[in-house]
Amino acid sequence: MDTLRNYTATTLFGLENTLATELKQLGAKEIKELNRAVSFVGDKHLMYKANLWLRTALKVLQPIHQFTATNEEQLYNGVKQVDWSAYLSADETLALESAVNSTFFNHSKYVALKAKDAIVDQFRNRYGRRPNVDLENPTVRIHLHIFKDQCTLSLDSSGESLHKRGYRTSNALAPLSEVLAAGLVLLSGWDGQSTFIDPMCGSGTIVIEAGLIAKNMAPGMQRSHFGFMNWNDYDEDAWQELLQAAISNQKETELQLIGSDIAAGPIALARENVVKAGLDEDIKILKRPFEELVPPVGGGTVVINPPYGERLELADVMQFYKSIGDTLKKNFDGYDVWILSSNKEAMKNIGLRTSKKLTLYNGPLECKFHHFSMYRGSKKGQNEES
DSSP: OOOOEEEEEEOOTTOHHHHHHHHHHHTOEEEEEOSSEEEEEEOHHHHHHHHHHOSSOSEEEEEEEEEEOSSHHHHHHHHHTSOGGGTOOTTSEEEEEEEEEOSSOOOHHHHHHHHHHHHHHHHHHHHSOOOEEOSSSOSEEEEEEEETTEEEEEEESSSSOTTOOSOOOOOTTOOOOHHHHHHHHHHTTOOSSSEEEETTOTTSHHHHHHHHHHTTOOTTTTOSOOGGGGSTTOOHHHHHHHHHHHHHTOOOOOSOEEEEESOHHHHHHHHHHHHHTTOTTTEEEEEOOGGGOOOOTTOEEEEEOOOOSSSSOHHHHHHHHHHHHHHHHHHOTTEEEEEEESOHHHHHTTOSOOSEEEEEEETTEEEEEEEEEOOOOSOOOOOOOO
């Protein structure tokens, strides 16, 4: 479609390899796994596709300039080396965010301010006018990454973070990020064709992401805006073509996708979110305590994000995790079970042997994603009725 460029897709710790696999499937070249990011090469069309299709990316950035800086003056001058009029005009708006991991620069907000000054000063000196800052809906979002003395300026092609899929009605429950939820489903190795259950589903994010994967629905389909749509070279026809292709590639499924929870509030939210995601005919949301949930016969995959114990008394947490293990042994014969938790001690009470353990972060909490293969169990479940 046009020239090849370098891009960087950012992600959460532990999902780099999953994101690299996604990029490979989209046709990206020269894929390299970094820390919480993956770099790749592609054309503009691939960048559009990445924003539409990547399930485990937070942002897709297009690097435009690299330089070395160990102090404020070098930083300011380095940013000014770019001809910013190639990317925006004095009448437009910008937002600048930064990620800093350097002994030379302490505060990312101050760094962002200094870089912004360099950009607006360039406009003022040249044209006597300058673009304004708009943090909510800028014409162009600029990303500054500093590692040691290496500074990279990028255009943010995504705009708002890609975890904002558009199906979630409320953030009141502080739910799992959609990117982490999709990562859990992909890391579980679920085939997208067998039963999938989240028995502590909260507002439904994990089971919704599983539904999107099963039906081959692009996670960015419901978003009305991406950062690249404001760029000078935006190709509306190419974007519409990608959307149409995504719609025609959706699949019908017959599999069982089940979310369940004990609390009425989260269940109501989950049902609302399922409808907004366009999956109300595919996902069954049940109000049921975990120990009473009887899964369909024949096995499948279970992904659980139980409370870690931040708000429960210690004895309660230990007992609670023991009851999870007891229920799994009793009811979930033939299932692959994955549990995400930051509580190492409580996880010992599950009473099952872990066959795999991965490190991930849920917000600031370091968690382990534990895999248990349920080969023994006395109770064969019947198909669940809502």
